[in-house]
Amino acid sequence: MNKIQVFNTLSGTKEEFVPLQDNVVRMYACGPTVYDLSHLGHARMAIVWDVVQRYLRFVGYDVIYVRNITDVDDKIIKRAKELGITPEKLSRQYTYAFWHDMHSLNVESPDFEPRATEYITQMIAFTQGLIDGGHAYEAGGDVYFDVASFKDYGKLGKQNLEQLLVGSREQAVAQETLAHLKKSPVDFALWKSADASELGWPSPWGRGRPGWHLECSAMVKRILGETIDIHCGGEDLVFPHHENEIAQSEALHGQPMARYWLHNSFVQTNSEKMAKSLGNFKTIRDLLATFSADTIRLFILQSHYRNPIDFTIESLQATSTGIQRLLRAASFEHGLNESEAVAPSEAAQKTADTFKEEFAAAMNNDFNTAVAISHLYQLADGITQTKSAADKQYLASTLVHYAKVLGLTMTDTRQELDTATGAKLIDLILTLRKEARERKDYASSDLIRKSLTEIGVNVMDSADGATWEKI
Ligand SMILES: [Zn+2]
Incomplete structure (x- = not known):
């Protein structure tokens, strides 16, 4: 123990x-x-x-x-x-x-x-x-x-x-x-x-x-x-x-x-x-509307629990780039499928063992999550620099396993768009379609309308311009 x-x-x-x-x-x-x-x-x-x-x-x-x-x-x-x-x-x-x-x-x-x-x-x-x-x-x-x-x-x-x-x-x-x-x-x-x-x-x-x-x-x-x-x-x-x-x-x-x-x-x-x-509080709900649970958790755990945390939106934003750094490295966990899998090199195993010892030493020292997280970052950088896909995969799975000990979900939402962003994208596409029609490029304009219909967006033209709705 x-x-x-x-x-x-x-x-x-x-x-x-x-x-x-x-x-x-x-x-x-x-x-x-x-x-x-x-x-x-x-x-x-x-x-x-x-x-x-x-x-x-x-x-x-x-x-x-x-x-x-x-x-x-x-x-x-x-x-x-x-x-x-x-x-x-x-x-x-x-x-x-x-x-x-x-x-x-x-x-x-x-x-x-x-x-x-x-x-x-x-x-x-x-x-x-x-x-x-x-x-x-x-x-x-x-x-x-x-x-x-x-x-x-x-x-x-x-x-x-x-x-x-x-x-x-x-x-x-x-x-x-x-x-x-x-x-x-x-x-x-x-x-x-x-x-x-x-x-x-x-x-x-x-x-x-x-x-x-x-x-x-x-x-x-x-x-x-x-x-x-x-x-x-x-x-x-x-x-x-x-x-x-x-x-x-x-x-x-x-x-x-x-x-x-x-x-x-x-x-x-x-x-x-x-x-x-x-009267200066931010509710958890306010924060979750903008930041992921992992960002909020990482922000909190980047300070040792006995030190005060100074909260600013800017510092929370800075943390979200930290989460992206971890997620990019973690994505190599799924780099190879089972049939391609080969054993990691000795060097990779040594890197993982050293990381595990450092992580444990930090946590055993009065639960110093701040230091434990700095080791997660080092491991993430190591994964990015490693050439071998097998080593990347091995180290990435170590990273994910230990990030989860800290309660990070490591859910990769980097390519998930919320509804508001989706709506803005469709508005942008309709603006491009309008410009195509203005230069009488009806082939492009029709292709845009047809393609949007295929992904479930109905475009309606009227004298005032085009509007859209979900089918
Ligand atoms: Zn009590």
């Missing part, structure tokens, strides 16, 4: 990855809150962890990958109210939209994809366990986690309770209604009361709904167990979300929640974090 080094946010260093149990990797990524269309920041998070789980499987691990859907949240409730629909309907609608986007980006489905609303029973039991253990308390129909009862609080984000108290006192002024219920301003809600008109479930503390952090703790426990191998997500989740997950789970179970905490960096526009609140 390959030795993989991962950067663990918890220790602040790179460590050798060793799963808790043999060959099994239990991995949990925090998924989307479904109240709007996903943007490039969401795409980055989904693609980065998709590649990590793909690579772990590629090297032989038996991965159980869980990514949740947050379908109960204040943002969902607020948006549903604005739109005049139920929160359930809104979250379902955007869950489907998220799946559509993930499928379009060739992000594999996780092994489990729990929705928060399906785990209310487990969340209530979890909360009751924390109350029984002296780590949570009820106040006015809400239940809060008692941060002072968990001595390790702040260990993930490297903050101590004093620093957190100063920050939260400022916040508390803005949220006075909640502040008077809590023992300490840093205590966070496990359960929030809800009146009969709001989304809610019955509980021992009255009608209410879970706090956001609780769902991941309850679902990790139910699906993967008390200690998992990898817990991952965007770096904005370190505090408070993952810090609070650790507090809840470790206070209840008395053992580590996850052995490795991995976090990906942001996508920035003009060096600001890309987020909907900044």
Whole structure:
């Protein structure tokens, strides 16, 4: 088995990855809150962890990958109210939209994809366990986690309770209604009361709904167990979300929640974090209207996952030429048919072996896709320069195989035209036909009309000129 080094946010260093149990990797990524269309920041998070789980499987691990859907949240409730629909309907609608986007980006489905609303029973039991253990308390129909009862609080984000108290006192002024219920301003809600008109479930503390952090703790426990191998997500989740997950789970179970905490960096526009609140986001759909899934994926993976990405349309355009470079080299995979196939030369085999070692070394170094991709480019250039068709074919199939480890589809669409381009082409042909008629070249004009009919385009002449339609 390959030795993989991962950067663990918890220790602040790179460590050798060793799963808790043999060959099994239990991995949990925090998924989307479904109240709007996903943007490039969401795409980055989904693609980065998709590649990590793909690579772990590629090297032989038996991965159980869980990514949740947050379908109960204040943002969902607020948006549903604005739109005049139920929160359930809104979250379902955007869950489907998220799946559509993930499928379009060739992000594999996780092994489990729990929705928060399906785990209310487990969340209530979890909360009751924390109350029984002296780590949570009820106040006015809400239940809060008692941060002072968990001595390790702040260990993930490297903050101590004093620093957190100063920050939260400022916040508390803005949220006075909640502040008077809590023992300490840093205590966070496990359960929030809800009146009969709001989304809610019955509980021992009255009608209410879970706090956001609780769902991941309850679902990790139910699906993967008390200690998992990898817990991952965007770096904005370190505090408070993952810090609070650790507090809840470790206070209840008395053992580590996850052995490795991995976090990906942001996508920035003009060096600001890309987020909907900044109004500068590009939805995945907007981008897919112009760029292929492989271009978007390559763009994201050309940076190491812990470095921020500066997004510009120009940089995405530059990446599409990179994809073409890979596709041109990959096309030699089909250069020879079976009867023509001969063994590759020793030199080609050596090139492939060296490439595989370099690719593995890059990926084993904290999933450094940026370096892995530079080796793909080198291999592609090598294929172009190789003279022998057999060697080209052998190296091209190696290229395609490894590109797919990164989740690139390698679908060659270089000669596929979209409908708008097709329509422009026919308009162009009709302009040429018009010019032929003007110089009384009726033979050419008739040939154009006949040829267009044969490919399924009907040309209609009128006093105003020619128009066309599909037959
Ligand atoms: Zn989470």
